[in-house]
Amino acid sequence: MNARSLAIIALGSNIGDSQDILLRAIERLETLSAEPLRRSSLWQTSPVDCPPGSPPFVNAVVGLAPRLRETPESLLAGLLALEKEFGRKLKLVHNEPRRLDLDLIAFGQEIRVSKSLTLPHPRATRRRFVLQPLSEFAPDLVLPGQVSTVSELLMRLETGEKLVRLS
Numbered sequence: 154m155n156a157r158s159l160a161i162i163a164l165g166s167n168i169g170d171s172q173d174i175l176l177r178a179i180e181r182l183e184t185l186s187a188e189p190l191r192r193s194s195l196w197q198t199s200p201v202d203c204p205p206g207s208p209p210f211v212n213a214v215v216g217l218a219p220r221l222r223e224t225p226e227s228l229l230a231g232l233l234a235l236e237k238e239f240g241r242k243l244k245l246v247h248n249e250p251r252r253l254d255l256d257l258i259a260f261g262q263e264i265r266v267s268k269s270l271t272l273p274h275p276r277a278t279r280r281r282f283v284l285q286p287l288s289e290f291a292p293d294l295v296l297p298g299q300v301s302t303v304s305e306l307l308m309r310l311e312t313g314e315k316l317v318r319l320s
Contacts, residue, residue: 157262161259162216163277165210168250168252194320195212197209198317210282214290216290216291219260240252257272258283258287
């Protein structure tokens with residue numbers, strides 16, 4: 154399956170054993186994919202737009218092949234259920250620390266704008282913690298609505314984010 158057909162999911166954690174949490178979440182995401190996942194390394198990243206004193210994150214990105222009849226909305230529902238399974242509570246503070254955060258970045262070439270879902274994710278192209286891991290397995294991917302590849306977006310990105318590859 155080519156990268157243009159994948160559902161792209163960004164994972165993050167900054168509470169608990171974040172590396173273990175992400176590895177277990179990736180195993181669970183594998184069960185939602187019609188083919189083996191494409192996945193990035195794990196990255197330690199500085200918090201972006203988080204409350205002061207927030208701990209660093211561990212981030213990764215996976216590409217899964219949506220199952221037959223899967224929709225962006227049904228996949229999002231599955232991601233929200235998985236977050237809850239891993240102990241995610243309702244947000245009290247914007248971008249507060251969390252055990253598991255799953256963001257649906259893209260679903261093939263779908264474009265959606267609704268109260269519950271915007272595709273592609275509106276901030277993905279401005280986040281090194283998304284683009285760097287995604288570039289490991291889909292450097293030539295052009296996200297819907299973009300003209301530049303993931304690699305090109307990454308090269309032009311100017312943020313203060315610090316990333317360190319963990320594994």
